[in-house]
Amino acid sequence: MLNKQLLNNTTVNTCFLLLVFALGSDLFLDTWPRKLFYIVFYLSLAGLFLLCQWTDLRVWYKRNKKLLLLILAIIITALSKIIWSMKFDTIQFLDIKNNYLHAGKLLFCSALIMFYFSRSEAKITKTVMCYASLMTFILVLFSLYFGYHESKHGATRIKLLADAATTTSYIIVLQAIIALSIIEFRFKHAKFYIAMMFACFSSFVIFLLMTQTRSALIVFFILSLGLFFGQFIRRSKMAAMTTVLIFTVILSGAMYKMKDRILEASEDISYLAKNDDNTSIGARLTMFKTGLAVSNSSLFGQSADERFAKASDYIHATYKESTLSIHSIHYHFHNEIIESLSLQGVVGAASLVLFYLSGLIYSLKRYTVTNLCSLLLVLALGSLGLTDVLFIQSNTAMVIGICMAIATLLRQDKTCPGSRTLADIPLNDQHK
Numbered sequence: 001m002l003n004k005q006l007l008n009n010t011t012v013n014t015c016f017l018l019l020v021f022a023l024g025s026d027l028f029l030d031t032w033p034r035k036l037f038y039i040v041f042y043l044s045l046a047g048l049f050l051l052c053q054w055t056d057l058r059v060w061y062k063r064n065k066k067l068l069l070l071i072l073a074i075i076i077t078a079l080s081k082i083i084w085s086m087k088f089d090t091i092q093f094l095d096i097k098n099n100y101l102h103a104g105k106l107l108f109c110s111a112l113i114m115f116y117f118s119r120s121e122a123k124i125t126k127t128v129m130c131y132a133s134l135m136t137f138i139l140v141l142f143s144l145y146f147g148y149h150e151s152k153h154g155a156t157r158i159k160l161l162a163d164a165a166t167t168t169s170y171i172i173v174l175q176a177i178i179a180l181s182i183i184e185f186r187f188k189h190a191k192f193y194i195a196m197m198f199a200c201f202s203s204f205v206i207f208l209l210m211t212q213t214r215s216a217l218i219v220f221f222i223l224s225l226g227l228f229f230g231q232f233i234r235r236s237k238m239a240a241m242t243t244v245l246i247f248t249v250i251l252s253g254a255m256y257k258m259k260d261r262i263l264e265a266s267e268d269i270s271y272l273a274k275n276d277d278n279t280s281i282g283a284r285l286t287m288f289k290t291g292l293a294v295s296n297s298s299l300f301g302q303s304a305d306e307r308f309a310k311a312s313d314y315i316h317a318t319y320k321e322s323t324l325s326i327h328s329i330h331y332h333f334h335n336e337i338i339e340s341l342s343l344q345g346v347v348g349a350a351s352l353v354l355f356y357l358s359g360l361i362y363s364l365k366r367y368t369v370t371n372l373c374s375l376l377l378v379l380a381l382g383s384l385g386l387t388d389v390l391f392i393q394s395n396t397a398m399v400i401g402i403c404m405a406i407a408t409l410l411r412q413d414k415t416c417p418g419s420r421t422l423a424d425i426p427l428n429d430q431h432k
Helices: 004-024 032-050 057-087 094-120 126-152 165-187 193-211 214-232 237-257 259-273 280-293 304-318 323-328 336-363 372-384 394-408
Strands: none
Touching: 004 032, 004 094, 004 126, 004 165, 004 394, 032 094, 032 394, 057 094, 057 336, 057 394, 094 394, 126 165, 126 193, 165 193, 165 214, 165 372, 165 394, 193 214, 193 237, 214 237, 214 259, 214 372, 237 259, 259 280, 280 304, 280 336, 304 336, 336 372, 372 394
């Protein structure tokens, strides 16, 4: 008979590969990523009840209490969205209600997957890590092909299967963080480690340039520079300085490629100086102020119809000619915290803050990074959430959940060269 720990390792390694594939194919495969996500969820439930041993809970709790805080934060965030969608009816904004309901369910499922991964105490094998690294590289090449195909058919900003180019860029940033983290986790002592990291980084920069999203590119560059410099300076100062030089060259090329978008931002700022907020940047600032003005101090917020009516009245009274802001607030307020506070009330905003804080607590131990992947994810989500909303869209919420689940398995103390799965055991030994 096969022992439970071996089956646990096999299940977790299989789930890991399925999640990596679902994440990497999210922008060009229509329904399969979500189907694979639910398969992993059901495998996790089965593993949790059939394979996990429920002894030594006190020892396990002490070892994983920071992770449990993060899981709890995700569950609270998920429940806040589900409760809001069930509590408030809407006529005009049914898509928001449905997205919040599905996003909450997907985040809740991802929290249970993370709980199973932590409870199983399984390790990802070196072989599976190699497969995952190869898979991420192949999938980004497929994504680049479909993106190039879309741009050749007249799209100035590709969006593939996402609802907008900005959403696509945010998913790309999350995909890139996972890809770089897997390579860093598995190959950081290999001779070709630096070459692999730069090849992966360059692929995602090209992908991001196709979306022409300024904030996503800036956030990705800053986080990647911190990652590369921090890792390479341990090898030598020359490697760290070479990293800065290469980043400068790539950034210069990226800025040239996005010169029209940079000029557009410069023009927006000049119009803003003349009190003209009918620009992309001006409309965002108007929405920030409007969102704070119409925020509801109740526990669970207000309906989308009620918020839109208040926001429209406020903008018409305060910014008489801000037609772009009126158009934009039909969906969200372009800031994660303001969006949650204005729609979901105190519970929504507090759950989001708890998610960010618990993510940082889990990733850091005093001045030491204990989970580089989750740290980069939380920093990316927090930074991108300053100028846009990510948790409102159900597919993006699923991608965030997948990334956090994968990050659970990329913790520094999860390295285990001797761990095995069924694939590592000869067939004649599996029946003993």
